[in-house]
Amino acid sequence: MISGKLQKAINSQIQAEMYSANLYLAMSGYCMSKGLKGFANWLRVQYQEETMHALKFVDYILARGGELALKAIEEPPTSFGSPVEVFEKILAHEEHVTRLINQLHEVAVGEKDVAAQIFLQWFVTEQVEEEASASEVLEQLKLVGEKEAGLFYLDKELASRVYQPPAANA
Ligand code: FEO
Numbered sequence: 001m002i003s004g005k006l007q008k009a010i011n012s013q014i015q016a017e018m019y020s021a022n023l024y025l026a027m028s029g030y031c032m033s034k035g036l037k038g039f040a041n042w043l044r045v046q047y048q049e050e051t052m053h054a055l056k057f058v059d060y061i062l063a064r065g066g067e068l069a070l071k072a073i074e075e076p077p078t079s080f081g082s083p084v085e086v087f088e089k090i091l092a093h094e095e096h097v098t099r100l101i102n103q104l105h106e107v108a109v110g111e112k113d114v115a116a117q118i119f120l121q122w123f124v125t126e127q128v129e130e131e132a133s134a135s136e137v138l139e140q141l142k143l144v145g146e147k148e149a150g151l152f153y154l155d156k157e158l159a160s161r162v163y164q165p166p167a168a169n170a
Pocket of ligand 1: 017020049050053094097130
């Protein structure tokens, strides 16, 4: 059984992950409308990753005999600026999510829930990757600057990203 406090915190995290999914889907649509198909693809894969994160928490609450309580999801913005600004926003958002995961881990520690702490380790590691992948694209974007050829090349690169579902036992 999961404690009421941890259940509440995980339900809030599901809301945050679903907002992240919608945010990246909105960014994907925005990039598509600007002719940046590769960026749009990268963000659509990111949307799939966030949906998977939300489902992972949903499955965890249910596996622990807890109660799923979905919350309303705030509307994401519709406009995100230049490609550099898009990735600055992604990185800032992932840093925010990392703080949320760390807070969730603190709740699990406070509740002396060792199983939840082990479960959350996956997300702690995932956040390192999430920040690193956003940061990598941001650095590349800063290198190419406003040069169209560089942006074109990077767009082609990002078009190759494919969603990889986690292994069944991950
Ligand atoms: Fe679910 Fe991008 O963190």
